[in-house]
Amino acid sequence: MKKRILFLSLIFLISLASASCKKISKESENKEVILTSFTVLADIIDNLAKDEFIVRSLTKPGVEVHGYKPTPSDLVKASNAFVFVDNGFGFELWAEKFVSNLKVKRITVAEDLDPIFVTEDFYKGKPNPHAWISPKRGILYVDILVESLSELRPSKREIFEENGRIYKDKLSKIDEEFSLFINNLDEDRRYLVSCEGAFSYLTSDYGMKEVYLWPVNAESQITPRRMARTISIVKNKNIPTVFCESTVSDESQMVVVRETGAKFGGDLFVDSLSVDGGPASTYIKMLEHNLHLIKKGLY
Numbered sequence: 001m002k003k004r005i006l007f008l009s010l011i012f013l014i015s016l017a018s019a020s021c022k023k024i025s026k027e028s029e030n031k032e033v034i035l036t037s038f039t040v041l042a043d044i045i046d047n048l049a050k051d052e053f054i055v056r057s058l059t060k061p062g063v064e065v066h067g068y069k070p071t072p073s074d075l076v077k078a079s080n081a082f083v084f085v086d087n088g089f090g091f092e093l094w095a096e097k098f099v100s101n102l103k104v105k106r107i108t109v110a111e112d113l114d115p116i117f118v119t120e121d122f123y124k125g126k127p128n129p130h131a132w133i134s135p136k137r138g139i140l141y142v143d144i145l146v147e148s149l150s151e152l153r154p155s156k157r158e159i160f161e162e163n164g165r166i167y168k169d170k171l172s173k174i175d176e177e178f179s180l181f182i183n184n185l186d187e188d189r190r191y192l193v194s195c196e197g198a199f200s201y202l203t204s205d206y207g208m209k210e211v212y213l214w215p216v217n218a219e220s221q222i223t224p225r226r227m228a229r230t231i232s233i234v235k236n237k238n239i240p241t242v243f244c245e246s247t248v249s250d251e252s253q254m255v256v257v258r259e260t261g262a263k264f265g266g267d268l269f270v271d272s273l274s275v276d277g278g279p280a281s282t283y284i285k286m287l288e289h290n291l292h293l294i295k296k297g298l299y
């Protein structure tokens with residue numbers, strides 16, 4: 001038993017050492033750093049840039065991004081970065097102030113996207129920020145970011161475009177599978193009930209109806225009226241399963257579960273990836289995880 005523990009510790013230490021060597025060797029080549037506002041963007045860009053840049057996310061996995069408060073060390077990181085990439089559409093409430101004192105290039109993906117607008121509350125009339133949550137829009141993110149990377153480094157355009165093609169093939173496969181599922185699902189079962197109204201792009205792109213407890217995390221709160229509305233829709237439409245998201249408490253959705261008899265389908269990932277080894281440690285895994293839970297819940 002002791003030997004086994006010793007052996008496992010050794011394996012662990014070796015893997016730690018090789019991980020840090022990898023990091024050092026990548027950084028020692030003096031590559032420029034692309035700093036993103038959140039983990040989803042960092043992962044997409046890392047798949048497109050591969051070895052051309054070091055890509056990092058300012059916010060860590062699992063963190064609530066909308067109302068994030070940047071730290072002094074975040075400012076240092078950003079001032080040393082080559083470019084700062086954010087989503088836009090008001091997702092990062094802190095981004096304007098954060099970049100205003102920095103002399104760093106900025107790329108905002110949403111400047112090239114068509115918005116879906118929030119229809120109520122503090123955010124009424126403003127774009128819903130969560131466009132990446134639909135695989136169809138994810139493909140647009142790739143096109144926008146391939147173009148941005150190519151403008152940053154024109155000599156590598158072909159490499160970025162090829163990486164983009166490979167990555168988009170994976171997204172297209174996810175898109176096709178989910179479309180097929182929805183097309184075979186009775187129309188009266190095509191409801192997605194979540195905590196945050198973060199699925200407007202997904203529901204709009206795939207002909208589903210969206211029901212949520214509050215429109216946007218940060219500033220929005222659950223109210224008795226919203227709770228009653230959600231309970232009434234879930235009951236009246238006989239919706240079998242409701243969901244919540246990984247970065248917020250599912251306490252309120254559990255009230256809906258108790259009041260309606262619907263099942264709780266699990267936590268969907270939206271605003272942040274999971275840590276390594278979690279169910280949504282990459283953007284592709286995040287989409288697969290979400291769509292798998294939705295299929296399982298609605299079938």
Ligand SMILES: [Zn+2]
Nearest residue numbers: 196198217271
């Ligand atoms: Zn959100």
